[in-house]
Amino acid sequence: MSPFALAHVSDFHVSTFGDTYHDRARIVKRSARQADTDRSRFDVAWEEAGWLVLRSKEPRRPKVSLIDPEGYAHDVPSARASGGVLDPVERAAAKACRLEARRAATLAETLPSDGALWTLQASTPKNSNLRLLRGARAVEEAGVDAVLVTGDLTDDGDGYELVEAAFASYKRRGRLLAIPGNHDLYLFPLAGSGRPRATSEGKRAAWRAFAARLGLDLHPCGAWSKAIPEADAIVVGLDSCARPQRRFFRQNGAIGPAQLGWLRELAASPAWSGARHRLVALHHHVVPLPHGVGKSAPSEIGMRLDDAKTVAEVLNEVGATLVMHGHRHVSEERQPAGCNFRLLASPSLTLGCRSGDAPSFWRVELADYVHSSRVRVAMDAVEQENDPGTEEVEEA
Ligand SMILES: [Fe+2]
Ligand SMILES: [Fe+2]
Numbered sequence: 001m002s003p004f005a006l007a008h009v010s011d012f013h014v015s016t017f018g019d020t021y022h023d024r025a026r027i028v029k030r031s032a033r034q035a036d037t038d039r040s041r042f043d044v045a046w047e048e049a050g051w052l053v054l055r056s057k058e059p060r061r062p063k064v065s066l067i068d069p070e071g072y073a074h075d076v077p078s079a080r081a082s083g084g085v086l087d088p089v090e091r092a093a094a095k096a097c098r099l100e101a102r103r104a105a106t107l108a109e110t111l112p113s114d115g116a117l118w119t120l121q122a123s124t125p126k127n128s129n130l131r132l133l134r135g136a137r138a139v140e141e142a143g144v145d146a147v148l149v150t151g152d153l154t155d156d157g158d159g160y161e162l163v164e165a166a167f168a169s170y171k172r173r174g175r176l177l178a179i180p181g182n183h184d185l186y187l188f189p190l191a192g193s194g195r196p197r198a199t200s201e202g203k204r205a206a207w208r209a210f211a212a213r214l215g216l217d218l219h220p221c222g223a224w225s226k227a228i229p230e231a232d233a234i235v236v237g238l239d240s241c242a243r244p245q246r247r248f249f250r251q252n253g254a255i256g257p258a259q260l261g262w263l264r265e266l267a268a269s270p271a272w273s274g275a276r277h278r279l280v281a282l283h284h285h286v287v288p289l290p291h292g293v294g295k296s297a298p299s300e301i302g303m304r305l306d307d308a309k310t311v312a313e314v315l316n317e318v319g320a321t322l323v324m325h326g327h328r329h330v331s332e333e334r335q336p337a338g339c340n341f342r343l344l345a346s347p348s349l350t351l352g353c354r355s356g357d358a359p360s361f362w363r364v365e366l367a368d369y370v371h372s373s374r375v376r377v378a379m380d381a382v383e384q385e386n387d388p389g390t391e392e393v394e395e396a
Contacts, residue, residue, distance in 0.1 A: 003367035004231035007144040007375075009135070010326030010361075011152040011348035013183065014159035018102045018129030021155060021188060022351055026126060028074070028099065029194040035065065035073035045089045049106070051096040053089050064088040066096060072196055074099070104129050104159035111165055121379070128155065129162055131350035131379055135359060136166035138377040142363050146170060146228065148235065150326035150346055151181025151283030153210075156188065157203035160210040174215050177226060179237040180207045181283040181327060182251040186241055189249045200245065221258035225266055231366040233277035236263065236320075240284040240305060253284035254306040260314045267318035277366045280320045280341075286312055289330045289345055292355035303328065316340050322370060324362075329354050333362075333372060344372060 013020040017028045036042075037054060042065075046053035050069030055062045066074045074095065082091040100106055101120060107129055112120065114137070121130050139147060147170045153163050163178075170176040185203050208218065216224045222239030240253035263280075266272050284305035288297035305311065315323055320341045331347040344362050347353035353360065358376045365371040 002143075003365040003371075004146075004228070004233070005142070005144040006231070006364045006366060007139045007142060007147045008150065008324050008344055008346050008362035008364055008372075009139060009147060009349045010150040010346035011181065011329055012132045012135075012149070012163060012350050013128045013152055013155040013348065014104055014132050014162050014350075015128065015155040016104060016158050017099050018104070018124070018127035018131075019155075020128050020351070021183075023126050027195075030068060030072040030074050030196065032194065032196055034071035035067050037067055037071070046093045046096075048093070048096065049100050051093075051100060053092040053096070055089070064092055066092040068096075068099070070196075098124075102127055102129055104162040107133065108161040108165035125379070128350040129159065131359065132162060132166055134379055135349040135361070135377050138375065139167070139361060140169070142361075142375050144363060145231075146175035146177065148279075148281055148324065149176075149178040150281050150324055151179050151240075152183040152326060152348075153178060153181070154184050154206075157184055157198045157206050160206060164210075164213065171214060176214050177216065177235060177237065177281070178211070178214060179281050179283060180239055180241055182241050182253060184241070185239075186245045186251055219262055221256075221262050223259045223262050225271070227271055227275070228366075231277060232275055233279060233366050234272055234275040235279045235281065236266065238263070238280065238282040240282045250302050252302060252304055252306050253282075255282065255311050256307065260310065263314060263318060272318070276368075277322065277370065278318075278320050279322045279324065280315060281324045282311075283325060283327050284308075285325060285327055285345070286315075286323060286343060287334075287336050289328065289332050289334075291328075291330060298328070300328075312336070312339055322364070331355070331357060331360055331362075331374060342370070349377065 019026050019028045042054040042056055045055045052067040054065045064076055066076055076088050076092045077095055079086055085091050117133055147167050164171055167176045184207050211218055218224050222242035224237045226235045238255050238259050243254055243256055286308050288300050290297045323341045324344045326346050329348040330345050331353045332345045335342050349359050349361055352358055360374050360376045362372050363375050
């Protein structure tokens with residue numbers, strides 16, 4: 001019998017249209033407020049899948065606007081940026097089609113075939129929604145029994161439905177496990193006034209609803225535990241963003257006394273002490289990790305786990321065997337000095353590893369011993385040939 005295998009994946013950064021704060025040149029801008037679509041002032045020039053191209057009724061220079069299915073306005077690309085297309089309605093409709101095909105909700109509703117996915121990736125190779133689908137197919141091919149996501153599933157709290165669709169076969173069996181990251185729960189100052197703003201309450205509600213759909217029973221402190229009897233394992237998920245964000249530009253995390261107390265209590269139960277493998281997942285780094293050989297660990301200002309020392313002490317005390325995290329997009333395996341647990345850091349499955357390495361995930365076999373191997377995901381063949389480089393932002 002082959003051993004139980006778990007995919008440790010992380011940091012998908014999926015979003016409404018697949019653009020991410022990690023690639024600001026391609027951020028899809030739209031109005032911060034819902035647009036005026038009053039039909040007494042506008043004619044509908046084109047309409048499809050909830051998108052509208054409106055033409056104002058001013059007789060002299062009618063203005064053309066593009067409205068997405070959520071009611072937000074997008075800029076209409078210039079004729080120059082659209083390869084000389086003179087008709088603004090045609091330019092707006094073409095942009096709507098590009099964005100719609102990459103929308104998380106649209107992709108989740110009907111997953112593209114392999115061929116269709118390559119075609120979409122060929123023109124927008126950095127798109128994180130498409131990259132997630134490519135990554136999820138690689139996870140499936142690796143023949144794993146469960147998938148554990150260590151946070152930053154979304155770039156700004158939107159797109160969970162795509163994660164569920166991409167890993168549907170695991171979700172159905174209660175074998176899709178996840179914890180939130182700072183991008184899922186905290187706010188970012190970068191959006192400016194050029195996009196609708198997420199709220200802390202909205203992001204937390206979206207995370208909780210997603211966790212419920214996975215069948216994860218969140219304790220009020222934010223933690224959950226799940227036994228995997230066939231692997232002789234128990235998995236604990238901790239929320240390193242459980243405390244309110246200190247300031248909107250700080251992304252520091254903490255586990256906090258409530259979750260550590262909960263973990264200590266769990267550790268006293270046979271469910272924990274009787275399991276051979278005692279896995280703990282959290283988003284932030286327990287120790288700062290360098291981005292490759294010959295590089296020193298970054299300072300982590302505004303990014304670190306504030307109570308890392310206490311957390312490591314408790315993990316040692318309760319006898320955690322494997323600690324898994326994401327956050328800084330570094331792929332590394334180690335046993336930290338002074339600790340009894342092994343540490344697995346997963347890079348971004350969509351954006352890759354800060355060392356410059358390709359996107360990858362950990363395939364972790366839980367048998368008498370733990371065996372982990374790094375599985376790289378091929379996305380770059382397309383990227384190198386077709387990366388549009390400085391293409392307009394709406395291409396994301
Ligand atoms: Fe991330
Ligand atoms: Fe993060």
